[in-house]
Amino acid sequence: MTQATSLPGMLALWASSHIAGGNAEYVDALYEAYLQDPNGIPPEWRDYFDQLPRVATETTSIHDVPHSVLRDRFARISKMRVRTDATVSHDSHATEYERKQVRVVQLISAYRQRGHQQAKLDPLALNERPDVPDLTLSFHELSEADLDTTFQVGTGYFGRAEATLAQIRSDLESTYCAQVGAEFMHIVDTEERHWIMSRMEAVRSAPEFATQQRLNILRQLNGAEGLERSLGSKYPGTKRFGLEGGESLVPMMAEAIQRIGGYGAKEICIGMAHRGRLNMLVNILGKNPVHLFDEFEGKATYSGSGDVKYHQGFSSNMMTPGGEVHLSLAFNPSHLEIVSPVVEGSVRARQDRREDASGIQLCPSSFMVMRPLRGRVW
Known part of the structure; x- marks a missing residue:
């Protein structure tokens, strides 16, 4: 070189x-x-x-x-800092605030994970709600003295970037511990979790409905309750697995079908257990109540199945903003765990028949209604 x-x-x-x-x-x-x-x-x-x-x-x-x-x-x-008494005092105060900020974030996360356990789901107040220590300030080393302190909210779903601890706690109580309980933090897909959080926290789980929407919901609730009252008074003692306490399923399903149809779906396959099936058949799928009453009275118009009335399936068409949608309620086996795979298999077969590679035209819906007087829908 x-x-x-x-x-x-x-x-x-x-x-x-x-x-x-x-x-x-x-x-x-x-x-x-x-x-x-x-x-x-x-x-x-x-x-x-x-x-x-x-x-x-x-x-x-x-x-x-x-x-x-x-x-x-x-x-x-x-890494060697020259520290004065003023610096030490300022750093100590800042560090304590940062620690409390972390605890506030943990408090928000706790409400999202366990707030449903404190939700007011029992309108008769017959059951005492369980104690959830995670939702208390003391559990996160916060106190009433911190209520007026402003902290960062995090995701900003509540409509603000920061708020006092009192406002944060009030918003969390309204969103997760009022009349709606949502258990969703187990969902693996992060985008899905954030979608649910954004929808609930933006309106504090209390969306505003137009007058006509409120009237439609009232009409659907009256229809659901009226059918249960009629069956209960006309056929007392007959097993029917009523929907009492879960009547909100009817307006919920009606709205879901309209929205799914608006997104382009052509068929919706529904799978559910016995409770609430009779109401679903009449008030959602449009089964003639006369035929249902005939089944209660032993006047079946067909023979050969030998199954009970609350196991029967049904299909019909409903008009939606996206056009006509075909609804089918799968027959319900006594082994409830079989319902979901049967519905999924049916949807897959229909997708193949329609050559629906994108999966937009077919929608499976599987759920279970639990515990009368609690309004719980799974």
Whole structure:
């Protein structure tokens, strides 16, 4: 290797190309090795480093110091802070606020995970709600003294970037511990979880409905309750697995079908257990109540199935904003765990028949209504 001399123009650049910026890390590593053992590097590089100028001062010797030693030294110096009493006081206050901010985020997460356990689902107040320590301020090392302190909300679904702890707690109580309980944090898909959070927290689980929407919901609830009252009074003692306490299933399903049809679905396959099936057949799928009453009275218009009335399936068509949608309620086996795979298999077969590779035209819906007087829909 030849050192760059007074060669003109491009020749001079070529002669010094080995120390260009792109080779800095490589040259630096060679120089470190040279300082440790000059004979451990190629001779041409040793000659080059030998010819570098050396500068000695009153405090340093003529021997150079490896760059790694200097880097480590400055790294240690950068971590050594000059602290005054004011700095210590300010840092202590800031650190305590940051700790409380973390606890507030944990409190919000706790409401999202376990708020449904404190939801007011029992209109008769017959059952005492379980104690959930995670939803208390003290559990997260917060207190009433922090209620007026402003903290960051996080995702901002509540319509603000920050709020006082009192506002945050009030919003969480309204969203997750009122008349709607939502258990959804077990969902693996992050986008799905955030979708549910955004829909609930934006309206505090209390959406505003137009007058006509409210009237439609009232009409559907009256229809659901009226059928249950009629069956209960006309056929007392007959097993029917009523929907009492879960009548909200009817307006919920009616709205879901309209929206799903508006998104382009052509068929909806429904699977559910016995409770609420009779109401679903009449008030959603449009089964003639006369036929249902005939089944209660043993006047079946068909024979051969031998199954009970609350296991029967049904199909019909319903008009939606996206056009006509075919609804089918799968027959219900006594082994309830079979319902969902049967519905999924039926949907898959229908997708193949329709050549629906995107999965937009077919929609499976599987759920279970539990516990009368609690209004719980799973």
